[in-house]
Amino acid sequence: MCVFCKIIAGEIPSTKVYEDEEMIVIKDIEPKAKCHYLCIPKEHFALLAEMDDERAEIVKHCLAKLPMLRKELGLENGYRLVINQGEDAGQTVHHLHIHVLGGETLPW
């Protein structure tokens, strides 16, 4: 089981800030910005290239839900979403996740 599947299963601890049937949002353990969250679909798949209709609905749900959470996550002033895909992007966890960065003016 991958590290995010273990977090979703409650087998390893995380700082969870939101959960519903499709996804969880946790704090990244190595924050790259003042606020750095990971939005993680509960279904395990690694890449957008593995998308099908059901997974597209899950990703759509994540993208629709995140703006609703922005106040409680301290992101009212803006935020950046990043999805690393594969080696050149430095993807280290092969379970699709959306980085959510903000809480300050980001450097680029």
Ligand code: AMP
């Ligand atoms: P990526 O490089 O896009 O695959 O991002 C993986 C992210 O997961 C990195 O920013 C890590 O800091 C983060 N990460 C890895 N393990 C954990 C964990 N146990 N809890 C929270 N974040 C994690």
Ligand code: ZN
């Ligand atoms: Zn997984």
